[in-house]
Amino acid sequence: MLLLSIRCIKSPKGAKRKNTILRADRSVLQRLIVAYGAGREVDLHNVLSHELMSLPISLADTNGKLRTGQNALLADVLTRGIECPSAIDLQGSACLLIDGMALVAAVGKPADAQTFGAYADRFQDAVLRADRYEKSSIKAGTRERRTRTIRPVRRVIENKNVPLPNSWSKFLALPENKENLAKFLSEHLIANAPQEKVIVVAGGFSDGKEAQSSNQLVDSSLLCADHEEADTRLVLHAIVNSCDTVVVSARDTDVLLLLVAHLPSMPSANVWMMAGTAARRKFFNIRAISENHPAGSLSALLPFHALTGCDTTSYISNHSKLSAWKTFQDKHYLLAWLGEGELSANKVRDAEKFICAIYTCGHMESVNDARVLPFSKTKKPEALHPIKDALELHIKRVHDQSLVWKQASCQDPILPNPDEMGWKRESEGGSKLVPLLMTKEPIPNACKEIISCSCKSGCTTLRCGCKKANLFCTGVCGCSVDEKISKNKCDK
Numbered sequence: 001m002l003l004l005s006i007r008c009i010k011s012p013k014g015a016k017r018k019n020t021i022l023r024a025d026r027s028v029l030q031r032l033i034v035a036y037g038a039g040r041e042v043d044l045h046n047v048l049s050h051e052l053m054s055l056p057i058s059l060a061d062t063n064g065k066l067r068t069g070q071n072a073l074l075a076d077v078l079t080r081g082i083e084c085p086s087a088i089d090l091q092g093s094a095c096l097l098i099d100g101m102a103l104v105a106a107v108g109k110p111a112d113a114q115t116f117g118a119y120a121d122r123f124q125d126a127v128l129r130a131d132r133y134e135k136s137s138i139k140a141g142t143r144e145r146r147t148r149t150i151r152p153v154r155r156v157i158e159n160k161n162v163p164l165p166n167s168w169s170k171f172l173a174l175p176e177n178k179e180n181l182a183k184f185l186s187e188h189l190i191a192n193a194p195q196e197k198v199i200v201v202a203g204g205f206s207d208g209k210e211a212q213s214s215n216q217l218v219d220s221s222l223l224c225a226d227h228e229e230a231d232t233r234l235v236l237h238a239i240v241n242s243c244d245t246v247v248v249s250a251r252d253t254d255v256l257l258l259l260v261a262h263l264p265s266m267p268s269a270n271v272w273m274m275a276g277t278a279a280r281r282k283f284f285n286i287r288a289i290s291e292n293h294p295a296g297s298l299s300a301l302l303p304f305h306a307l308t309g310c311d312t313t314s315y316i317s318n319h320s321k322l323s324a325w326k327t328f329q330d331k332h333y334l335l336a337w338l339g340e341g342e343l344s345a346n347k348v349r350d351a352e353k354f355i356c357a358i359y360t361c362g363h364m365e366s367v368n369d370a371r372v373l374p375f376s377k378t379k380k381p382e383a384l385h386p387i388k389d390a391l392e393l394h395i396k397r398v399h400d401q402s403l404v405w406k407q408a409s410c411q412d413p414i415l416p417n418p419d420e421m422g423w424k425r426e427s428e429g430g431s432k433l434v435p436l437l438m439t440k441e442p443i444p445n446a447c448k449e450i451i452s453c454s455c456k457s458g459c460t461t462l463r464c465g466c467k468k469a470n471l472f473c474t475g476v477c478g479c480s481v482d483e484k485i486s487k488n489k490c491d492k
Helices: 014-037 072-078 100-107 116-121 140-147 168-172 175-191 230-240 253-265 286-291 298-307 321-335 345-358 367-375 388-406
Strands: 003-005 094-098 198-202 211-213 245-249 270-276 281-285 423-425 433-435
Touching: 072 253, 072 321, 094 100, 094 230, 100 175, 100 230, 116 175, 168 175, 175 198, 175 211, 198 230, 230 245, 230 253, 253 270, 253 286, 253 298, 253 388, 270 286, 281 286, 298 321, 298 345, 298 388, 321 345, 345 367, 345 388, 367 388
Parallel strands: 003 094, 094 245, 245 270
Antiparallel strands: 198 211, 270 281, 423 433
């Protein structure tokens, strides 16, 4: 049997705002460093348990969006030393799985197709596997980022004679259009399936769980799944199928990692991922990659990917997946239980240890303690570890995403409320989810250590802010212009 499956609000002054925020927050950090060096009694452990910035800059951009990065680096690491041919010989029965909406984006608008009916004919020999576009989705930020420079245009596909829009990118920028297109293509594929092939469609109908087969003798009930992401649906299909060879067509690094992590559950002797373009095709041997993986680390692979940054979690400033991989090879056991069951204190503590190790502070187990060491050596807030408060929220999002990925083999995954997993509603009662970056005050309420004066006299009276707070003047005070002026200095 051959189974074909298709499976920040931008501101024109954004850069200026970013620089202003960084200058202001770096000023706080610099004043604290100077105060510490000037001999003031600074409770560093207490002060540095606060971010000292309006948001955790090691995990987020200044606009409040999660940091982004490069996923492809991880694919290079996983396939290092493994042959990735441009063509393969299929052995026995074969199943081709294709991410439908990824294919829609890749194909674009055919020059010779004028209507949606003509467009749908291009998919006659494939099964559509599509994302669902939930209003309350932790992927909403990613989808918004991909289309934020495009003004969407709504086009309702009532029948096959509806003309294609002039701008395909504007059409695909609207989730409602994608849902409508997925439904139209799914119904078209089933209705026009050739007799010599079996077409199975799932995820594109009005009921997101529905799966249909063009051959009534084929049981598609095991493919009925409550999955939002096409990536996890592809894995479910690879697990349920009974073919000798499975080829998954996808360009997403997430899919590669999912296939490697779930390979033990797949019955097929040969599992490949087809990536690249028609001119530069590349096939990844999933079984070879799995066997080349550090022993006992498969259960930690997906949590590692989420912890170091993906579509729904933050990338860590100044720490790429490539550099973090070195830590993973030795300490993958610290992440093995993320994405399984409830998020316990032990799981959070182990993930925190892993982050400390990424920052080359492996002998420490607390990020708050680890922030003290590099404090006096850096002038960049983003070079410091995230505080425990911000990191725990990050770990919640990591656990949430890992739950989604690790339950790819389940038809009905059990997932927690995102409001309890490091997310919040953008507006009260609204549906849009945005990351909750931290809950702790950026600076301690009683942080008088960063007080500075602007005196131009001797700082001998209580008009001097430093003397009033019973503090020595420092190098950032106004009186420091002339060292002979201030009478309120530390004699050490």
